[in-house]
Amino acid sequence: MYFVEWLSWLAYIDPKEERDAFEKQHNKAKRKTIYESDEQEMIESAKKSASNTPKSRGPVYAYNEHILEMRCGMWENKRGLISILSVALIVYSLVNITIVLEDIKFLFSLSLSYNGEPYGERLFLASFFLTMGIGTLWLYLKFGLRFTRFEMFTSRHLLIRFNRTTQQVYLHRPSYCGGIVTLPWHGVMCSGSDKKYAAAGSLGLPLDLMWQPSYAGALHPELVHVGKAANNFTELQDEWEFIRRFMDEGPEGLPRPRITSHFPWPWQAFTPQFEGLTRYFRT
The missing domain is CATH 1.10.287 (Helix Hairpins)
Structure with a gap:
């Protein structure tokens, strides 16, 4: 489901005059500015090891020594x-x-x-x-x-492809959500690299990857939600470490993830509804 990505894209392409008028009318608080030093700190943090147990919970659609292709999208787990x-x-x-x-x-x-x-x-x-x-x-x-049409008349999933040969990241989205975007790996920032960059508790949220405008090559940042919703921050760390090691060091030594088919099996629209809720079932 591409609802969040669609709304984000509409916000990006909204004329500046309309955005300013909306913020003035609703007394919207100014967003905190990310200084260049903070941005560089987040990028450097993303280059460091985040976990000793790298593991991808998927879904992974393609995996070899050159590419890693995963599901992305904020509400992809609510598909159906x-x-x-x-x-x-x-x-x-x-x-x-x-x-x-x-x-x-x-x-x-x-x-x-x-x-x-x-x-x-x-x-x-x-x-x-x-x-x-x-x-x-x-x-x-x-x-x-x-x-x-977000679900029934488009590609089954939003995809993100990590290519370690070209050191590029490719976002595959419909044209009305911004289309296909190519981003440099060396400019990525991640919510799983350090706890201070993650949402409080990280419960029920997928891994966040972000590129600032200077790296995205656009006037707006690129924000991507990758993989399954997490039960805790440790799962985000393990997922991120799996991606980081694949891109920086290669697939050697990484546990091979289970490959998910692109075929839209009926249960793929039902079982993801429970992502990020494992801790509730355990108690």
Whole structure:
């Protein structure tokens, strides 16, 4: 699901005048400025070892001595929710339209051999279900289809590819989320490199990778959420150390991750809903 990436891209391409007007209207607090020294400190921290137990929890789609391809996206683990809601709305509209067709069929046959039978109730029900069915379908096509396409009409997953040969990182996103972006490995900053760069507790959040505008080659930073949602900071450290060692030292000595198929198996839309919740099940 590309909802967060889509909103981020809309914010990036929003005219500056509109952004300034919005912040002024809502009295938005100024964001903390990252000084060049802080930025360099985060980059240097990302070059250091973060864990003695590197491990990728995946999903990993390609892995060899040259490339590592993983899932990325903030709400990729919630994939399937939009599809379920979309199907429910479509089925609801079709059921209403089916009822209308049955009522129309009855009224038509009644008109051919009318003997004074009451038909007001059937006419009212036909009008009601026609309004509900066509109205719901129209509202969905006008306002809901744009969200459905995040899941049902696009590539199954957002992907990030680490290429240790070229020392580049490639983000594979739809055009309406910014498209494919190539970023330099040497400018990466990571939430798993040090606890002070991670969100409090790191519960239920995936690994964050970020490139400042000077490295992203754009007027905005690039923020990427990689892998599964974490149960704790240790999992983020292990995931990051796996990626760092692969890019800086190679795959030798790293545990081989389980390769996940690109085929959209049904359970892949259900099981990820529980990522980052293991600690709750344990207690």
